[in-house]
Amino acid sequence: MYVRGVVGTIAACTYQDIIPEDEAFNRDGRLEQYYIVRFGQKDLWPEYPFENDTVQTESPERWLEPAD
Amino acid sequence: MSHTHKPGDSGGERHAAPMVEEVTDFEVLEIAVRELAIERGLFTAEDHRRFTEWTESVGPAAGSRLVAKAWTDPAFKARVMEDAVKACKEIGIDWAEPTGFGTPSDYMNLRVLEDTPTLHHVIVCTLCSCYPRPLLGMSPEWYRTTNYRRRLVRWPRQVLAEFGLVVPPEVEVRVEDSNQKCRFMVLPVRPEGTENWTEEQLAEIVTRDCMIGVALPRPGRTADVHPVQKASRPVQGAAHSGEATHEREE
Numbered sequence: 001m002y003v004r005g006v007v008g009t010i011a012a013c014t015y016q017d018i019i020p021e022d023e024a025f026n027r028d029g030r031l032e033q034y035y036i037v038r039f040g041q042k043d044l045w046p047e048y049p050f051e052n053d054t055v056q057t058e059s060p061e062r063w064l065e066p067a068d
Numbered sequence: 069m070s071h072t073h074k075p076g077d078s079g080g081e082r083h084a085a086p087m088v089e090e091v092t093d094f095e096v097l098e099i100a101v102r103e104l105a106i107e108r109g110l111f112t113a114e115d116h117r118r119f120t121e122w123t124e125s126v127g128p129a130a131g132s133r134l135v136a137k138a139w140t141d142p143a144f145k146a147r148v149m150e151d152a153v154k155a156c157k158e159i160g161i162d163w164a165e166p167t168g169f170g171t172p173s174d175y176m177n178l179r180v181l182e183d184t185p186t187l188h189h190v191i192v193c194t195l196c197s198c199y200p201r202p203l204l205g206m207s208p209e210w211y212r213t214t215n216y217r218r219r220l221v222r223w224p225r226q227v228l229a230e231f232g233l234v235v236p237p238e239v240e241v242r243v244e245d246s247n248q249k250c251r252f253m254v255l256p257v258r259p260e261g262t263e264n265w266t267e268e269q270l271a272e273i274v275t276r277d278c279m280i281g282v283a284l285p286r287p288g289r290t291a292d293v294h295p296v297q298k299a300s301r302p303v304q305g306a307a308h309s310g311e312a313t314h315e316r317e318e
Contacts, residue, residue, distance in 0.1 A: 014250050015177050034248055052240040055221055058248035
């Protein structure tokens with residue numbers, strides 16, 4: 001989706017739940033932590049003109065990698 | 069024996085003319101699934117009718133009450149921010165039993181987004197149109213359009229301006245995309261001019277659009293109105309319509 005490859009910060013830990021891939025196929029699945037992750041709009045869109053704007057999306061842990 | 073029919077292709081089979089306007093594939097699917105479920109005893113037609121009527125009747129009043137109470141009771145607000153689903157029970161909404169028919173909401177994770185003078189939240193579901201229905205009722209049509217869902221993340225201030233809301237540049241606009249199981253609601257900043265108001269008076273100015281984040285509450289604003297701005301000199305005025313259509317036909 002639109003935040004692929006972008007560095008963000010964890011805004012909240014929400015809940016532990018079945019991962020989307022398992023739920024979609026109705027398998028008894030693995031539980032994972034879900035997070036709300038915050039991104040700067042300037043990091044997402046070229047020439048986004050407002051410095052402070054952000055977007056938050058929710059993600060299971062497997063879709064995240066530590067930033068270094 | 070099977071072949072596809074194109075419009076105007078009479079083929080070898082007779083088409084019955086439909087008696088109603090075109091029905092979408094999804095409407096056909098819904099009817100088929102519903103009739104099958106009734107046939108198999110999953111629920112009755114009466115259950116379905118009562119559930120449908122409930123969904124159509126629920127509005128944003130519970131959300132307005134929650135905001136009004138949070139504005140007047142700081143301890144309640146703290147409980148809302150700590151565990152919003154639990155706090156909802158205090159205003160009469162049980163996310164585990166939203167309908168009273170024993171069907172729980174699938175999604176039991178409500179998060180209330182608190183605005184401040186330097187932070188304005190607005191909510192979208194880019195994937196579909198997820199919405200905190202137990203608190204706000206059915207989502208408005210515009211919220212479900214691809215127009216809103218595609219554009220709000222990318223051009224939030226432009227979209228907000230179309231609703232008549234212009235956010236100063238120093239205020240952070242934070243778009244919340246509800247693309248998993250959390251559901252969100254905005255807790256707006258309490259406007260000036262409401263000192264000593266009762267909860268009922270406050271709830272009156274907290275409209276659905278304020279809790280999505282496309283409007284700000286203020287005294288006197290008790291409804292979400294989206295006026296159509298008619299062009300003062302439209303391309304096709306009544307006096308010119310004959311000429312306009314003639315040109316298009318050529």
